Amino acid sequence: xxxxxxxxxxxxxxxxxxxxxxxxxxxxxxxxxxxxxxxxxxxxxxxxxxxxxxxxxxxxxxxxxxxxxxxxxxxxxxxxxxxxxxxxxxxxxxxxxxxxxxxxxxxxxxxxxxxxxxxxxxxxxxxxxxxxxxxxxxxxxxxxxxxx
Amino acid sequence: xxxxxxxxxxxxxxxxxxxxxxxxxxxxxxxxxxxxxxxxxxxxxxxxxxxxxxxxxxxxxxxxxxxxxxxxxxxxxxxxxxxxxxxxxxxxxxxxxxxxxxxxxxxxxxxxxxxxxxxxxxxxxxxxxxxxxxxxxxxxxxxxxxxxxxxxxxxxxxxxxxxxxxxxxxxxxxxxxxxxxxxxxxxxxxxxxxxxxxxxxxxxxxxxxxxxxxxxxxxxxxxxxxxxxxxxxxxxxxxxxxxxxxxxxxxxxxxxxxxxxxxxxxxxxxxxxxxxxxxxxxxxxxxxxxxxxxxxxxxxxxxxxxxxxxxxxxxxxxxxxxxxxxxxxxxxxxxxxxxxxxxxxxxxxxxxxxxxxxxxxxxxxxxxxxxxxxxxxxxxxxxxxxxxxxxxxxxxxxxxxxxxxxxxxxxxxxxxxxxxxxxxxxxxxxxxxxxxxxxxxxxxxxxxxxxxxxxxxxxxxxxxxxxxxxxxxxxxxxxxxxxxxxxxxxxxxxxxxxxxxxxxxxxxxx
Numbered sequence: 001x002x003x004x005x006x007x008x009x010x011x012x013x014x015x016x017x018x019x020x021x022x023x024x025x026x027x028x029x030x031x032x033x034x035x036x037x038x039x040x041x042x043x044x045x046x047x048x049x050x051x052x053x054x055x056x057x058x059x060x061x062x063x064x065x066x067x068x069x070x071x072x073x074x075x076x077x078x079x080x081x082x083x084x085x086x087x088x089x090x091x092x093x094x095x096x097x098x099x100x101x102x103x104x105x106x107x108x109x110x111x112x113x114x115x116x117x118x119x120x121x122x123x124x125x126x127x128x129x130x131x132x133x134x135x136x137x138x139x140x141x142x143x144x145x146x147x148x
Numbered sequence: 149x150x151x152x153x154x155x156x157x158x159x160x161x162x163x164x165x166x167x168x169x170x171x172x173x174x175x176x177x178x179x180x181x182x183x184x185x186x187x188x189x190x191x192x193x194x195x196x197x198x199x200x201x202x203x204x205x206x207x208x209x210x211x212x213x214x215x216x217x218x219x220x221x222x223x224x225x226x227x228x229x230x231x232x233x234x235x236x237x238x239x240x241x242x243x244x245x246x247x248x249x250x251x252x253x254x255x256x257x258x259x260x261x262x263x264x265x266x267x268x269x270x271x272x273x274x275x276x277x278x279x280x281x282x283x284x285x286x287x288x289x290x291x292x293x294x295x296x297x298x299x300x301x302x303x304x305x306x307x308x309x310x311x312x313x314x315x316x317x318x319x320x321x322x323x324x325x326x327x328x329x330x331x332x333x334x335x336x337x338x339x340x341x342x343x344x345x346x347x348x349x350x351x352x353x354x355x356x357x358x359x360x361x362x363x364x365x366x367x368x369x370x371x372x373x374x375x376x377x378x379x380x381x382x383x384x385x386x387x388x389x390x391x392x393x394x395x396x397x398x399x400x401x402x403x404x405x406x407x408x409x410x411x412x413x414x415x416x417x418x419x420x421x422x423x424x425x426x427x428x429x430x431x432x433x434x435x436x437x438x439x440x441x442x443x444x445x446x447x448x449x450x451x452x453x454x455x456x457x458x459x460x461x462x463x464x465x466x467x468x469x470x471x472x473x474x475x476x477x478x479x480x481x482x483x484x485x486x487x488x489x490x491x492x493x494x495x496x497x498x499x500x501x502x503x504x505x506x507x508x509x510x511x512x513x514x515x516x517x518x519x520x521x522x523x524x525x526x527x528x529x530x531x532x533x534x535x536x537x538x539x540x541x542x543x544x545x546x547x548x549x550x551x552x553x554x555x556x557x558x559x560x561x562x563x564x565x566x567x568x569x570x571x572x573x574x575x576x577x578x579x580x581x582x583x584x585x586x587x588x589x590x591x592x593x594x595x596x597x598x599x600x601x602x603x604x605x606x607x608x609x610x611x612x613x614x615x616x617x618x619x620x621x622x623x624x625x626x627x628x629x630x631x632x633x634x635x636x637x638x639x640x641x642x643x644x645x646x647x648x649x650x651x652x653x654x655x656x657x658x
Contacts, residue, residue, distance in 0.1 A: 033605035
């Protein structure tokens with residue numbers, strides 16, 4: 001976890017420096033008072049200072065026993081990839097069918113359910129999303145190539 | 149007399165059939181959310197917020213408030229029965245609540261939690277009704293310097309209550325402020341941190357961030373570290389829910405003290421319901437003539453934190469309604485709701501939207517009464533929900549988060565952005581960067597920056613404007629003290645260690 005925290009600290013530092021750089025290109029003070037770069041510059045400087053503190057503090061300390069990757073981190077990663085695939089498919093499949101696909105796949109992946117209950121839940125989900133969000137709440141969700 | 153008039157106005161709105169239904173839906177949903185793992189009040193409200201564009205704001209806020217205090221009731225069930233807090237605000241309830249359940253007094257623990265929450269909540273509503281308008285009248289004196297100083301104080305208080313690593317709290321707050329600056333600058337019209345991406349010119353919508361950081365991020369964390377516990381199987385009859393005379397005597401003052409502590413802590417920006425329940429428990433243990441009973445099933449150990457968390461969830465509305473400053477992530481999400489409906493909470497809200505304010509406050513009486521009844525008669529139904537597979541809950545969260553993010557601007561960019569913030573939220577949780585300061589920085593960022601710029605414009609660029617005005621000076625001093633609190637803590641810790649070392653040295657010499 002120490003290494004992860006160290007990487008986090010370096011990221012904070014880089015972000016802070018980037019904010020300082022980009023906000024220094026904005027007007028710091030105008031004739032109407034503080035400009036658009038005023039607050040971001042200070043925020044960037046504070047983030048950078050905190051980043052430096054975090055990094056130095058971690059370099060001085062001994063590492064803890066806790067690991068960054070846990071037993072189930074892999075499962076979390078699989079769900080994350082499934083979400084990415086679902087989002088990529090949403091314009092093609094539409095929200096009701098796309099998200100139903102997500103439910104079905106994750107039920108199978110995480111819950112180790114049989115295909116039949118997964119498929120049934122997915123169908124109910126698709127119908128539910130269609131009627132609740134599209135028909136009842138009239139949210140203009142994309143319906144995909146099938147048009148449902 | 150004015151209070152009675154306000155009460156009459158409020159109840160005439162809250163008691164309409166429509167609003168009673170919204171209140172009932174809110175408290176039931178809140179109770180369910182409280183019971184289910186991996187979803188909290190801010191997530192639930194954030195996921196529902198985009199779906200209430202077309203709903204009357206008063207009704208929607210009544211429902212959201214119901215969710216907020218309903219969650220505190222629901223979280224108790226898991227704390228008592230499986231020793232897993234459904235909500236962070238019910239962590240302290242686990243200690244004695246679970247012990248009571250093991251001794252066969254689960255019914256009494258749940259009952260005292262419901263009764264305590266109801267009584268403390270009612271007291272809190274009464275004080276809120278008297279206090280909030282007074283606070284709003286006081287806030288009418290606020291100008292830009294006071295508002296900037298107030299937000300600075302709120303950010304400072306986050307370092308006091310934000311956990312053991314104040315530096316990470318500050319980083320998180322700054323992240324929030326930074327995200328708030330993305331988009332066109334309202335004064336100069338210049339784009340900031342948009343990097344030529346047209347979708348970023350309007351800024352990143354709060355709903356997108358909340359759906360990601362609280363909704364989907366929570367899913368990742370819950371998959372990785374599921375909260376599991378075994379339900380204590382106990383046949384619960386209605387008579388088991390009644391307290392014995394001794395139990396009632398032991399808990400009555402705990403309820404009152406918890407309620408008062410909850411009200412005060414709930415009002416402090418960044419105080420929150422978790423801190424309230426924590427302080428109420430510690431306070432009760434200190435007040436008790438038999439502190440050794442705590443941790444072994446003392447009923448006061450359930451009554452005090454449960455009364456405090458409900459009281460705090462209600463008093464948290466005082467700074468939100470009267471000042472426009474949210475004190476907790478849930479009220480921060482509600483502030484986003486106000487913005488969505490084009491309503492600005494703050495001192496003028498009591499004059500411009502009295503129906504909304506008093507309708508909302510009065511609905512809390514009804515909501516608390518409904519929750520009391522629900523918690524006496526429907527507990528088995530909620531216990532049954534604990535058996536709902538997490539895959540289904542997770543699926544619902546992802547569905548609501550994706551639909552919510554898409555519906556903000558009807559584009560996929562926001563859906564991807566939501567996923568990006570989910571990853572950020574997950575990593576922040578994992579590396580122990582608190583999320584709440586980011587949310588408060590985000591919602592208060594614009595108010596803070598605009599007030600700062602207006603104040604400096606008035607003063608011709610002189611920062612003395614923040615020190616020349618008494619209210620502003622008071623807030624600035626509080627902010628400085630709050631920011632320095634880690635230094636004080638560090639110094640105190642060093643002093644204590646030095647004393648211990650001196651004592652042990654003198655003992656070894658003897």
